[in-house]
Amino acid sequence: MVLLHGGRYLEGTSSNPHHDGATLARAGVVMVSVNYHVGVEGFAHITGAPNNRGILDQVAALEWVQDNVAAFGGDPDNVTVFGQSAGAGCLAALMVMPTAAGLFRRAIVQSMAGTYFSEGLAAAISTTIAAEVGGRATIDDLARHTPHALVTAAGAVLERMPDHVESWGPMALTPTPFSPVVDGDVLPQAPWRALAEGAARTIDLLVGHTRDEYRLFNTRLGDEVTDAEVDATLHRLAPIPGGRYRAGYPEATPGQLYEIINSDWLFRMPSVHLADAAHAGGGRVWSYELCWDFNRDEGASHSLDVLLVLGTLSPDDVRDHPSALPNAAAESIRVGDHMRKDWRTFATTGDPGWTPYEPPTRATRVYTAEPTTRPYPEERSRRVWRTHRFGALPYIG
Helix, strand or coil, X not given: CEEECCCCCCCCCCCCHHXXXXXXXXCCCCCEEECCCCHHHHHCCCECCCCCHHHHHHHHHHHHHHHHHHHHCCCCCCCEEEEECHHHHHHHHHHHCHHHXXXXXXXXXXXXXXXXXXXXXXXXXXXXXXXHCCCCCEHHHHCCCCHHHHHHHHHHHHHCHHHHHHHHHHHHHCCCCCCCEECCCCCCCCHHHHHHCCCCCXXXXXXXXXXXXXXXXXXXXXXXXXXXXXHHHHHHHCCCCCHHHHHHCCCCCHHHHHHHHHHHHHHHHHHHHHHHHHHHCCCCEEEEEECCCCECCCCCECCHXXXXXXXXXXXXHHHHCCCECCCHHHHHHHHHHHHHHHHHHHHHHCCCCCCCCCCCCCCEEEECCCCEEECCCCHHHHHHHCCCCCCEECCCC
C-alpha cells in the first residue's frame, strides 16, 4: 500500500508522525510512503518545465515500487495507492494519466479536492506568484530564486486570493493557489470525464469522504456567518440557483449551510461524482463516508479518516481535546480497527466486504461507532449537484 499525503498541494511530508504507517504494516501489508514536490516547484505552471511535476514524482515512486517492492516481501502486481485530500486529487489524476498506466491495481481516494486547473488558470496564478519575486513564470527566471523565496511568494498570493475571485473564479476562495493542471499532455483530461470514458476500468476504486469536511476550516465562524455571506457563497459555488440548497436544508442555520455548501463543492460532491464516473466507465467501485466524531467542535472533519486508518489518532489525543465526547477514546480504537481492516481487505482482494457502489442507491459504508452499509447519506446535496459536470476550472479573465 502506497500512501500519498495531503497538504493543499502546498505543504506536507511523509515523515509527519500522523502519516506513520507502522500500524498498517503490523496488520500485514507492505507499507510505502513517498515525498513529492509541492508548491511552486511541484504544481506551478512554469514555462520550460512540465506541468504536474509533483505527480510525476509520484509516478517515479510507483515505478520504483514496481522494480523493488518484491525485495521487501511485496507483490508488484497487487499495489494499492491511497491518498487523502491533495494526495487523493493526485491519485485521481494518476488513475487516468498514461504515464501511470499499469503501475497500480487499486485506488483508495479519500476526500479528494475537486480543484483541477485549466492551463489558462494555472498560468494566471503562476504569473502572479512570479511577479512577487520580480520575475516571470519561466524556468530560467524562477531558478534564480531560492526555494524559500518561492514559498514566501506563494504565501503572499495565498493571502490575497479572494481579491482575484472575479478572474480566478471559485478557486480564489480555497486555501491553496495550486492544483493539478489539465494540460492535454501529462494529464490529458480531468479525472471525471476520463473515468466515465473507461480510462481506468481495470483499477478497483474505493472512494469517499468525511461528513463534516469543511468543519475543520469553519470552526471559528460557527453561527456567526450571516445570510448575506451564505448568499454570496451560493452565488460563487452552488451549481444552480441557491434556492435548491435552502429548500434541501430548511433546518440549517446560516453557519451550517455555509459549511455544507463548502464541504460539497470542495470535497463531497467531487468524490461522489468520481464514483459515478468510474461506475459509468465500467469500473468496480465502493463508497464510504466517515460520520464518527470525537469532539463537539470539529465533527467528522477533513483528515480524520486517514488518522483512523493509519492508527495515528491516539486515545490520549482524543481524551485531551477540549470538547471531547464521552466514550470517544474507546470508540476511536474500534472505528480505526474497522476502517483499517476494510482498507487492508480491499488492498488484498479488491473487495472491502460490502455492497458495491451503483446508482440509484449508491451503497455506502458509513463509519460510526458501529459501521453500517446504507444508501448514500448526502442525497440531498447530491440532488442539488446531479447535473453539474466537474472539470478543469477555467480562467475567467
